[in-house]
Amino acid sequence: MSGNVNRGTGRRVTRRVRGVLGAAVAVCAVTVALPGVASAEPSGAGAAGAAGVERISVAADGTQADGDSADASISHDGRRVIFSSSATNLTSDTASGGSKVFLRDQRTGQNQRMGDLSPIGPPVISGDGEYIGYAHEWITNVRIRQYQTSTGRTASLNCSAYTCDQASLNTDGRYTAHVLRYPRQPTFGQRIEVQDWNNGGANQNVATFAHTKPSKPSISGDGRYVAYQDGQTEDVFVWDRTGATTSGPIEGPDKAASLVQLSDDGGKVVYLSGSDTYVHDIRTGTNQLVPNVKGLAIDPTGRYLLYAPRDTSAPSLVLRDLRTGTDEVVSAQPASAGTDAVSAGGRDVxxxxxxxxxxPGDTNGKSDVFARHLY
Structure with a gap:
């Protein structure tokens, strides 16, 4: 991939959403049958498409990782999972020397190491699974390197002498939202930009701040909207490419907020305020309250919210159908997840x-990456 690669228009993944499971909490999952992958299955499961959970951070033959794995994201169709790991045995060409980024193809069960660089922060993946990106150290700065998964071609964002990080990719990888700052002059503040790879890598300014507190951009699937936060005022805004207009603060004037994620369809913004999570509907301007939980991710359709209950006696990860209010347990054991952790229609987490x-058979004593398939 080069900075001038023409990336076609991404096609939105459409899934048939499962029906209402009833008022009680429903616990279900799916296991994809992959050779040598350890999985846990409820009674009666076993074939591909049956309920279960599988460990992703293993070699193609099922060998356990010899290092810690974390920071997983999934493509919209659930086929590709990106994660970072210090393991040296996930691929035949993995060398030691810090954490690396790996792509797991769920259809083939094969792993692919994405470059030799060590990531700074979680890697990100485009909705179609065709592009991934991550920040890494570059001389005295930080750069974002992107990879095309099918060809291995690479390109770096056009950051000049600045530091670029906090990347967010749209569905087909054409647009990359990121934060740009000048590390040797922090008083210069920072900018949120969107780079268009189909326009010679040209950057479009989204917002400019006189500070370097977290900004955390999140871009919609078509690249039209970018949600971001002002870490100093603790406000969340939404930028619209059409007319380059900005709306917000979406949480209103009376409370502080921090951004979690913008849904891929551009319709919902998840943000935190106090001990609660809110899902803001951009079209209606209304907020849906999910009390006493920490929102972690929203699926591409904006219907399913992954959250961590603040009640320590509750399961660690739960997926909520925002339309019906139905909850499903993702993990009863201690676990964590990041944005882009849910595939379209809430099928995979x-x-x-x-x-x-x-x-079964988890004896490596390491942090591993798992996928729970909910139908």
Whole structure:
């Protein structure tokens, strides 16, 4: 991939959403049948498409990782999972020397190492699974390197002498939202930009701040919207490429907020305020309250919210159908997850955990990446 590669228009993944499971909490999962992959299956499961959970951070033959794995994200169709790992045995060409980024193809069960660089922060993946990106150290700065998964071609964002990080990719990888700052002059503040790879890598300014507190951009699937936060005022805004207009603060004037994620369809913004999570509907301007939980991710359709209950006696990860209010347990064991952890229609959730009882035969004593398939 080069900075001038023409990336075609991405096609939105459409899934048939499962029906209402009833008022009680429903616990279900799916296991994809992959050679040598350890999985936990409820009674009666076993074939591909049956309920279960599988460990992603293993070699193609099922060998356990010899290092810690974390920071998983999943493509919209659930086929590709990206994660970072210090393991040296996930691929035949993995060398030691810090964490590396790996792509797991769920259809083939094969792993692919994405470059030799060590990531700074979680890697990200485009909705179609064709592009991945991550920040890494570059001389005295930080750069974002992107890879095309099918060809291995690479390109770096056009950051000049600045530091670029906090990348967010749209569905087909054409647009990359990121934060740009000048590390040797922090008083210069920072900018949120969107780079268009089909326009010679040209950057479009989204917002400019006189500070370097977290900004955390999140871009919609078509690249039209970018949600971001002002870490100093603790406000969340939404930028619209059409007319380059900005709306917000979406949480209103009376409370502080921090951004979680913008849904791929550009319709919902998840943000935190106090001990609660809110899902803001951009079209209606209304907020849906999910009390006493920490929102972690929203699926591409904006219907399913992954959250961590603040009640320590509750399961660590839960997926909520925002339309019906139905909850499904993703992990009862201690676990965590990041944005882009849920595939379209809430079918798959990827997460990390050091628990050794999620799947049978987990004896490596490491943090692993798992996928729970909910139907």
């Amino acid at each position: 990827v997460f990390q955990s050091a628990a050794d009882d999620i799947v």
